[in-house]
Amino acid sequence: MKVYRILKEPYWHDPLSVIGAEIAGGRWNPPGVGILYTSTSPALALLETMVHFPRVSYDQLPRLRLFTLDIPDGEVRWIQPDFLPADWAHPTALPITQQVLREWLQHPVDFGLGVPSAVMDLSYNVLLHPQHPLYQTITITGEMDIALDKRLWTSSDS
Template sequence: MILYRLANIDYIEDREGIGAKLFGGRWNEVNYPCVYASATLSLALLEKFVHAQFKEHMRNLAVLEIEILNADDIFHVDETRLQKEWISDVNYTQWIGKQLLEDSSVVAFSVPSVIVPSERNYVINTQADSFREVKFKKVSDFFTDNRLMNSLF
């Protein structure tokens, strides 16, 4: 399975989950390293865009392809079993992520995207026993239409 990580070129090579560890995210608390990725490049772009506050946040981007060889190693969070208000309850989603990130047998888990709930994002557990089997493939520069950028300050 190929996943896509979109980030500033200065941070695209973060394979230890340092950014997530320092700042936390929807599915991880601070001090829990992980790497976020998406099932499609377009979803990765939407996820990056929704967090951008300024045009500068969308410049100098690169895309990293990540391969998880055995899809059976991925735990799928069942959105039908999530609390009704999970989208607005980051403490709840971080609690779920904490349980999964503390399980060294979980190399990655998939979660519904808040932006496009029918699509999936992936949280890669850099502390998993089988993390070495995650393949970080090629890095490429990423460009998108300026019309998207023009909607930012």
């Protein structure tokens, strides 16, 4: 199965690193627990990246690199939105969503979990656990620099 990840320069030297997620935490993991956030399409990976950009002018945006990762087929458990609390996608729901996956974060029986995207809940992100034995089988099959189309970016000084 192919999944995608976009990293900002200078962080693209290690596309399988979970240090950023471990330090900051995320929608599905609290600080102190690192997991790898990936998406099922390059377009979703871009949306997920863009929502975290600061409001700066277009020429101040960081350079981006798209990585294509190959993971073993059949090793992702898909979580449907109706399994999640009603307000799971709201920005203030982080403590709730982090608790939903608490057992998996502590004991990764499944290599990956497919979770709906809070940005586009018809699409899925795939969370990969670095403590699972299959994490070592991830293969980087492609990488390329990408440019954000200027029409997608507006800020007060663009």
